[in-house]
Amino acid sequence: MDWGDLLVKWVHVLSIVTVVGFTLFQYLVLQPILRRSEGVSDDLVKAVQRRSGIVIGVAWVLIWVTGIYNLVVVIPTVKPNYHMVLGAKILLVLVLFFISTALSHPSLAFEGIQRNRARWVAFAAWLGILIVVLSASMNMMRLKGVALKELPAAAPAQEMPATTP
Numbered sequence: 001m002d003w004g005d006l007l008v009k010w011v012h013v014l015s016i017v018t019v020v021g022f023t024l025f026q027y028l029v030l031q032p033i034l035r036r037s038e039g040v041s042d043d044l045v046k047a048v049q050r051r052s053g054i055v056i057g058v059a060w061v062l063i064w065v066t067g068i069y070n071l072v073v074v075i076p077t078v079k080p081n082y083h084m085v086l087g088a089k090i091l092l093v094l095v096l097f098f099i100s101t102a103l104s105h106p107s108l109a110f111e112g113i114q115r116n117r118a119r120w121v122a123f124a125a126w127l128g129i130l131i132v133v134l135s136a137s138m139n140m141m142r143l144k145g146v147a148l149k150e151l152p153a154a155a156p157a158q159e160m161p162a163t164t165p
Contacts, residue, residue: 005073012066016135018059019100020128022052026103027125031118046106053104060097067093074142082138082147089134092127099124 030048034040075083099120102110113120141147 015062
């Protein structure tokens with residue numbers, strides 16, 4: 001793996017951490033506070049939505065760009081069993097993308113989802129956890145060689161130069 005691949009991997013992972021982490025924050029912290037608070041203004045909720053929409057939007061752009069790059073680099077090297085898990089993960093990511101977009105962008109089109117925000121945030125949080133578990137499983141498949149078409153050749157042992165007294 002070269003430095004470029006490593007950078008792409010880290011941007012991808014950090015972007016996912018941002019999306020899933022913010023979803024978990026909404027589920028575990030923000031929603032309970034909003035439920036207990038009396039008289040929280042709609043303007044405050046919309047301001048939080050706008051701000052989170054910007055952060056989540058940038059994170060999703062980075063996820064898609066780095067994900068497509070990873071797809072192009074990884075697909076030729078893996079077996080069909082990996083493709084099946086990857087396909088399921090991409091489908092779940094599309095669902096999470098839709099839900100997180102609907103929750104973080106005030107729009108009449110997403111009014112039904114926003115009206116039931118607590119339920120959708122909970123669903124998105126669990127979906128995010130499932131996606132992370134699938135990603136970790138896929139990474140282990142590749143590391144153990146289960147998913148690879150051919151195992152990488154072992155690096156040849158280097159001989160120590162003879163020392164003269």
